[in-house]
Amino acid sequence: MNRVAVLGAGSWGTTFAKVLADGGADTRLWARRAELAHEINESRRNTQYLQGVTLPEGLRADSDARSVLEGADQVFLCVPSQQLRALLDDVSESIPAGVPVVSLMKGVEASTMMRMSEVIAEAGGIDSDRIAVVSGPNLALEIAREEPTAAVVASDSSETAMAVARTARNSYFTSFVNTDVVGTEYGGVLKNLVALAIGIVDGVGYGENTKASILTRGLAEVTEFAVAHGAERTTMHGLAGLGDLIATCNSPLSRNFSAGRLLGMGYSRDDVVERMQQVAEGLASVEPIASLAELRDVRMPILDQVRAVLLGRMLPREIAPHLTTGNEPEGETHDF
Numbered sequence: 001m002n003r004v005a006v007l008g009a010g011s012w013g014t015t016f017a018k019v020l021a022d023g024g025a026d027t028r029l030w031a032r033r034a035e036l037a038h039e040i041n042e043s044r045r046n047t048q049y050l051q052g053v054t055l056p057e058g059l060r061a062d063s064d065a066r067s068v069l070e071g072a073d074q075v076f077l078c079v080p081s082q083q084l085r086a087l088l089d090d091v092s093e094s095i096p097a098g099v100p101v102v103s104l105m106k107g108v109e110a111s112t113m114m115r116m117s118e119v120i121a122e123a124g125g126i127d128s129d130r131i132a133v134v135s136g137p138n139l140a141l142e143i144a145r146e147e148p149t150a151a152v153v154a155s156d157s158s159e160t161a162m163a164v165a166r167t168a169r170n171s172y173f174t175s176f177v178n179t180d181v182v183g184t185e186y187g188g189v190l191k192n193l194v195a196l197a198i199g200i201v202d203g204v205g206y207g208e209n210t211k212a213s214i215l216t217r218g219l220a221e222v223t224e225f226a227v228a229h230g231a232e233r234t235t236m237h238g239l240a241g242l243g244d245l246i247a248t249c250n251s252p253l254s255r256n257f258s259a260g261r262l263l264g265m266g267y268s269r270d271d272v273v274e275r276m277q278q279v280a281e282g283l284a285s286v287e288p289i290a291s292l293a294e295l296r297d298v299r300m301p302i303l304d305q306v307r308a309v310l311l312g313r314m315l316p317r318e319i320a321p322h323l324t325t326g327n328e329p330e331g332e333t334h335d336f
């Protein structure tokens, strides 16, 4: 039996630990707070993050990261993206040698503009063929309720991707594999920005045409950015691209959609951050992704307008990124 470690006991870390335990792995979950580890072990609940969900017997929580990591065959990391480097500084010496290290996160590090797999390589000293990333249409609460879902596991090494996919699989969760780490990671990061835009127009009160236009143009924008940074175009049309875009942009369970909605209703960025109980990664990704787009000369009208709303330079009701082509001043209006 595989022994696995999951670091981070928020909504996705706890849900993914349940996925792994239900797939037969002996699963240890690190919770920063001892009270949360105690609640998970004693009542099989994580009430703050997963209301009404009963966690499996094969999952044990602990607030000591070193004992969670001891003897692990695979390690899964799931803290907010801005906290990953500090976590690795603390624990990387306790990660067993040679085992896969997997990012479940969907953000970039704002100070360095690095993807999570790059932070794992740099701060954790892990070789790229041991690193994998998981992404896809994966709203935590739906999966915790065992609603059938699929995801992508990507690694430079297909052996690593397949080993992780075999562990992250059960009767309600299927893992597909690929070797496009860049596309799989950027799919998860960039859909958050489109979800913010769609949340904003929903908050303003606009209807389905506006949202469908932004979603479709969002896919084009996300694809151009990711391909310019080395992703495969096909990845953006798969589960980690289009799949996640659809799930996140249409669901009140999405924190990014919800944060956008509050912006659309007139709350400021600071108010939104204060009201969110959980991490909305898109808010921290706007600036680094805008800088990366500029570096590769990719036009991103949706991102630009979300940024303008966040900075208070555009009123939410004026947001209409689907009415610009991204190709001005040439004025060409190709859809895809």
Ligand SMILES: NC(=O)C1=CN([C@@H]2O[C@H](COP(=O)(O)OP(=O)(O)OC[C@H]3O[C@@H](n4cnc5c(N)ncnc54)[C@H](O)[C@@H]3O)[C@@H](O)[C@H]2O)C=CC1
Pocket: 008, 009, 010, 011, 012, 013, 014, 032, 049, 078, 079, 080, 081, 083, 086, 087, 104, 105, 106, 107, 138, 139, 140, 141, 277, 278, 279, 281
């Ligand atoms: N919730 C979801 O549906 C999904 C989330 N993700 C990604 O998973 C990552 C984590 O998100 P969630 O679990 O949803 O967030 P969350 O807000 O539900 O939980 C975050 C967890 O990290 C802990 N934490 C905060 N600061 C920390 C620190 N300095 N050191 C250690 N732990 C710290 C918090 O106590 C909490 O347990 C994000 O990158 C998110 O994009 C990916 C797929 C689905």
Ligand SMILES: O=C(CO)COP(=O)(O)O
Pocket: 106, 136, 137, 138, 139, 140, 192, 195, 244, 247, 248, 253, 254, 255, 256, 257, 279, 280, 281
């Ligand atoms: O990544 C997710 C769904 O795939 C979760 O989205 P949010 O972080 O917006 O809740």
